[in-house]
Amino acid sequence: MAWIDRLKKGLTRTRSGFTDSLGRVFARGTKLSAIELEEIEEILIAGDIGARVSMELTAELAKRRGRASGEELMSTLEAGIAERLAGSERPLALRKNGEPTVILVAGVNGSGKTTTVAKIAARLREHDRKLPITLAAADTFRAAAIDQLEIWADRVGVDLIKHRIGADPSAVVFDALDHTHRVGGVLLIDTAGRLQTKHNLMEELKKIERTVAKKLGRSSDERLLVLDATTGQNGISQAARFNEAIDLTGIVLTKLDGTAKGGVIVAIWDELKLPLLYIGVGEGVEDLHEFSASQFTEALFVN
Numbered sequence: 267m268a269w270i271d272r273l274k275k276g277l278t279r280t281r282s283g284f285t286d287s288l289g290r291v292f293a294r295g296t297k298l299s300a301i302e303l304e305e306i307e308e309i310l311i312a313g314d315i316g317a318r319v320s321m322e323l324t325a326e327l328a329k330r331r332g333r334a335s336g337e338e339l340m341s342t343l344e345a346g347i348a349e350r351l352a353g354s355e356r357p358l359a360l361r362k363n364g365e366p367t368v369i370l371v372a373g374v375n376g377s378g379k380t381t382t383v384a385k386i387a388a389r390l391r392e393h394d395r396k397l398p399i400t401l402a403a404a405d406t407f408r409a410a411a412i413d414q415l416e417i418w419a420d421r422v423g424v425d426l427i428k429h430r431i432g433a434d435p436s437a438v439v440f441d442a443l444d445h446t447h448r449v450g451g452v453l454l455i456d457t458a459g460r461l462q463t464k465h466n467l468m469e470e471l472k473k474i475e476r477t478v479a480k481k482l483g484r485s486s487d488e489r490l491l492v493l494d495a496t497t498g499q500n501g502i503s504q505a506a507r508f509n510e511a512i513d514l515t516g517i518v519l520t521k522l523d524g525t526a527k528g529g530v531i532v533a534i535w536d537e538l539k540l541p542l543l544y545i546g547v548g549e550g551v552e553d554l555h556e557f558s559a560s561q562f563t564e565a566l567f568v569n
């Protein structure tokens with residue numbers, strides 16, 4: 267299945283709660299009473315695009331009511347969302363000068379970090395057969411976490427650096443950096459899930475980044491936060507705390523297929539101004555893809 271079709275399928279729940287509901291309001295007529303405008307604003311808020319954007323978009327519709335068809339009102343919304351997502355996409359920062367690229371992946375428990383590390387590795391492998399790729403198993407809390415990453419490394423055909431359970435994650439990263447210096451290419455660091463409110467765990471994450479900075483003589487190239495789309499607006503407060511700790515460079519939004527709140531993409535960009543590098547719409551390797559604002563909007567508004 268082509269990515270755009272996967273994306274459309276993944277956004278089915280968001281579309282039915284969001285676009286379809288709006289379509290039903292417009293189908294009743296486009297004069298839009300005050301009550302209908304309120305209804306529209308509620309649908310937008312329920313889609314998790316954020317209170318401010320919801321208010322602004324409703325105001326834009328109010329300006330055009332009675333003078334536009336339902337289709338035109340829908341296009342107004344589509345354009346409004348597309349406009350607000352401008353600048354939200356960016357490709358992974360890969361170093362081209364032969365120096366290693368280091369990507370640190372963080373997030374709360376179960377957000378999809380490990381599978382995201384594997385899926386990014388698979389995408390890089392797909393684009394460049396010869397690129398050396400190393401995964402660092404820096405989630406040393408559970409033996410299962412190391413095994414899970416090892417299975418992925420074998421499946422995708424990339425190197426894995428691991429220590430025993432309970433080891434210092436920074437020590438794993440130290441060794442993985444040594445390895446990457448030797449072989450070149452890209453290092454992806456999988457970290458343990460941590461609540462953004464747990465001070466010691468956030469300190470551990472900072473230590474991992476300090477290890478990278480010390481050994482490389484510069485910061486990591488990407489510090490990505492993996493957010494589970496089903497957590498909706500709570501993801502925004504998670505991002506703020508992770509950002510304070512490690513100065514995030516971007517977001518990966520997973521599990522868009524499991525929510526009607528896919529509009530949270532708009533709120534994340536609007537409130538955080540952190541670029542969205544990848545989005546996930548399923549558990550398979552092919553379900554993670556570089557984010558494209560125009561594709562997302564198209565998939566959201568498709569009939």
Ligand SMILES: Nc1nc2c(ncn2[C@@H]2O[C@H](COP(=O)(O)OP(=O)(O)OP(=O)(O)O)[C@@H](O)[C@H]2O)c(=O)[nH]1
Binds near residue numbers: 374377405459521546
């Ligand atoms: N439906 C769906 N499931 C996903 C997506 N991304 C990840 N998952 C699933 O979410 C579950 C958790 O994924 P992991 O990658 O293990 O999450 P994690 O953040 O590494 O978890 P911890 O290491 O325990 O913190 C797995 O069953 C994944 O297959 C997605 O985009 N859609």
Ligand SMILES: [Mg+2]
Binds near residue numbers: 380411456457
């Ligand atoms: Mg994990």
